[in-house]
Amino acid sequence: QSRWAGVPQAPSDKILGLSLLYTLDANPNKVDLGVGAYRDGNGSPWILPSVRMAEKILQDTESDKEYSPILGSPKFIQLVQKLLFAHDTSGFQLLADGRIVTAQGLSGTGSLRVLAEFLHRFHSNHHVKVPDPTWTNHLSIMKDSGLTTSAYRYYDQKSNALDFDGLLEDLSRSEEGTIVLLHLSCHNPTGVDSSPEQWDEIIKMLSERNLVPVVDTAYQGFQSGDPVKDLATLFKFNDAVAMGKIPTYLLSQSFAKNMGLYGERVGTLSVICSGPRESERVRSQLAKLIRPMYSSPPTHGSKLVETILGNEDIYNQWLNDVKTMCDRLDSMRLLLYDKLTVEYNSALDWEHIITQKGMFCYTGLNPRQVEKLRSTKSVYMTADGRISIAGICLKNIDYLARSIDEVTK
């Protein structure tokens, strides 16, 4: 008799399950629009030239493979803080005043997990509101950390646009201290973001209702093509803290997409505090929390990030690399839109393909159409109709547009 006979089969991860089906599909025209990883114009994974440059330097200069400190290498933390918080006056001031605690996390997922564990341990309200829809792992991360979740309205299926009134109303109905998860830009899965004016109103609501914002940025640079410009909303949060409108926010940030360092698991979490003494206490508790989880973060990815951010030439190359990725995604959006509306003369409105931003597009295709695309055309996407724009290239775009047009006729 096995001890584990009672362990039930867990449902397979939807996106990874989709990748498996894709791999097994023998159709030479098959298209993978499931997984959110960048592909170049030939449909291949891309190691960024800036990462290659950093790898070369590391190969020549790396002197040890020792453990990093629990919260990550101090130089890495300092450079990431400079990237995230030194481009606006308020952020710069918060940094100078010792009010920002930053630690390396295991990419975005691990960083969010540490933040959620921190909130569970030190925040009195254990409820998190997340957008409807959101990245599904958000829900699991929060729940597994002992927090409860509910959704605030975000996406309007009818207009394929933001349901801003619904969003604001749902935030306004939140109990004081409720944690609110917000995607900084390039919302996953919808590609729909709030406008700068709408962000002002959201921050005002967070302030009025005394809510605790957890800001997640996994696609920094994919909105405008410039990682610094994409921080415009974060600057608003910094202003709000500096002006005393909100006492804190928590930030999770990932280098998976914007440096193409998916498997290196490198990202950061930050907590904004009221002053250096509080920062010191928060820092000590983050270390206490991380130590029994994974002891210390991996070092190869963070050394690459450190090299890229710390060397002017490589940093400039990285800015070019981000622009290259963003431009290619934008051009595929435009081409898909053109093909559907002009070449195939689709009767449907596809405008949202070009107004949405980032790696993903919420097509508005219903589950029946998604299933038909998979079973009859070997075009793979998640059941919610989300496509990864990165999976589109000149080789497959015509087939894709024709297939979408056919199943939506």
Ligand code: PMP
């Ligand atoms: N947040 C969002 C919204 C994401 O889409 C992702 C990646 N899919 C992440 C966080 C974290 O990704 P990673 O752990 O690979 O950095």
